[in-house]
Amino acid sequence: MIHRIVKMEFDPEKVEEFLSNFEKNKKKIRTFGGCYKLQLLQDQDNTNIFFTYSYWVDDPSLERYRNSELFKDVWAKTKVLFNAKPEAWSTNIISSQ
Numbered sequence: 065m066i067h068r069i070v071k072m073e074f075d076p077e078k079v080e081e082f083l084s085n086f087e088k089n090k091k092k093i094r095t096f097g098g099c100y101k102l103q104l105l106q107d108q109d110n111t112n113i114f115f116t117y118s119y120w121v122d123d124p125s126l127e128r129y130r131n132s133e134l135f136k137d138v139w140a141k142t143k144v145l146f147n148a149k150p151e152a153w154s155t156n157i158i159s160s161q
Contacts, residue, residue: 065100066120071151076112078145089138093118096134098125112147126154 074082086104094102100119107113120126129135143150 065157066123066126067155067157068116068118068120068126069153069155070116070118072114072116072142072146073110073148073150074112074114074145075147078147079112082114082142082145085138085141089134092134093129093138096129096132098122098128123154 072082090102090104093099098121100121102119103117105115105117107115120129
C-alpha cells in the first residue's frame with residue numbers, strides 16, 4: 065500500500081475556495097479505482113496549511129489517478145490558490161501499532 069502525503073499552503077483569502085472544491089470532489093477521489101482512503105488535515109497553528117493523506121493500493125493506481133481527468137480538473141482549480149510551492153511524498157509504512 066502507498067501512502068501519499070501532499071502539503072499545500074494557501075493564500076489565507078483562498079482557503080474557503082479550496083475547501084469548497086475539496087468538498088465537491090472528495091467522494092470522487094475516494095471512490096477512484098485503487099484509492100483506499102483520503103483524509104484532509106489542517107495545521108493547528110497555520111490554518112492556511114493543509115495536507116492530504118491518501119492511501120493507494122499500489123503505484124499504478126496512484127499513477128492512474130494522477131493522469132486522470134479528475135486529478136487534472138481538481139489540481140487546476142487548486143494550484144492557483146497556493147502561496148507556496150506544494151510538497152508531496154509517497155511513503156510506505158515501516159512500523160505501525
